[in-house]
Amino acid sequence: xxxxxQTGPRGKLVAANMTSLAAALDDSGxxxxxxxxxxxxxxxxxxxxxxxxxxTHGTTLxxxxxGVNDTAPAAHANGQQVRRSAxxxxxxxxxxxxxxxxxxRLGGEVEALFGIEVAGxxxxxxxxxxxxxxxxxxxPNYQPGGGVTIRALVWLRRDCAEEAVFWSMFMGS
Numbered sequence: 047x048x049x050x051x052q053t054g055p056r057g058k059l060v061a062a063n064m065t066s067l068a069a070a071l072d073d074s075g076x077x078x079x080x081x082x083x084x085x086x087x088x089x090x091x092x093x094x095x096x097x098x099x100x101x102t103h104g105t106t107l108x109x110x111x112x113g114v115n116d117t118a119p120a121a122h123a124n125g126q127q128v129r130r131s132a133x134x135x136x137x138x139x140x141x142x143x144x145x146x147x148x149x150x151r152l153g154g155e156v157e158a159l160f161g162i163e164v165a166g167x168x169x170x171x172x173x174x175x176x177x178x179x180x181x182x183x184x185x186p187n188y189q190p191g192g193g194v195t196i197r198a199l200v201w202l203r204r205d206c207a208e209e210a211v212f213w214s215m216f217m218g219s
Contacts, residue, residue: 047148050216051139057154057213058136062204064129064159067093068105071122078107080128082204090131096120097131133161133168133199136214143192146219152198153180154212161199164190168199187219 062084069079071093078098085091085103092098097117101109112119115131136152152160153174160181162170172181190196198214 047217048219050145050147050218051137052215053137053213057211058134059209060134060136060154060200060202060212061209062202062207063134064127064201065204067122067124067126067128070124073119073121074112076101076108076110076112078110078128080105080107084204085130090114091128092131093122093128094120094126096122127159127203129159129201133163133201134212136198136200136212137216138195138197139216140193140195141190144189147185147188147190147196148217148219149185150183150196150198150214150216151180152183152200152212152214154200154202155179155210156202156206158203158206158210158212159201161201163197163199165194165196 065080065082065084068081071078083105085100087103089100090097097115099111099114100107157174157176159173161168162183200212202210
């Protein structure tokens with residue numbers, strides 16, 4: 047199997063970009079209690095299926111705009127994961143016409159949530175565990191088409207680590 051693209055030989059250092067709710071949230075609240083202050087003013091975050099724009103950051107996010115990016119406001123339970131909508135990019139590759147992808151392999155030093163974004167849409171996610179710190183997204187003979195960009199993303203929970211090294215590789219034929 048041929049290597050199409052990979053992160054550097056030492057991987058990529060990523061700062062924490064995911065935390066959890068410190069209190070339940072109803073479907074109309076504009077103040078959100080989170081465990082760790084990892085967001086910035088005006089940044090979009092994802093909570094379940096809902097996207098939210100942060101007004102003022104801190105462990106209490108205030109003046110938040112709910113249900114942005116064509117999502118619907120919803121109630122969320124205490125402890126639910128809250129992540130930066132964009133994630134941290136590990137690797138990006140724009141495919142040439144006829145280039146074939148066989149799989150994407152992802153991993154890191156600690157458990158995390160990984161995602162695969164194809165042409166700007168997050169299509170696949172998967173989480174590692176303390177017992178398995180690698181994921182393989184098999185894509186046998188997938189031809190994305192010329193000019194299509196695929197990105198490997200990662201979200202690191204703030205309660206796991208403040209930063210950690212992650213890696214990614216795209217494999218083809």
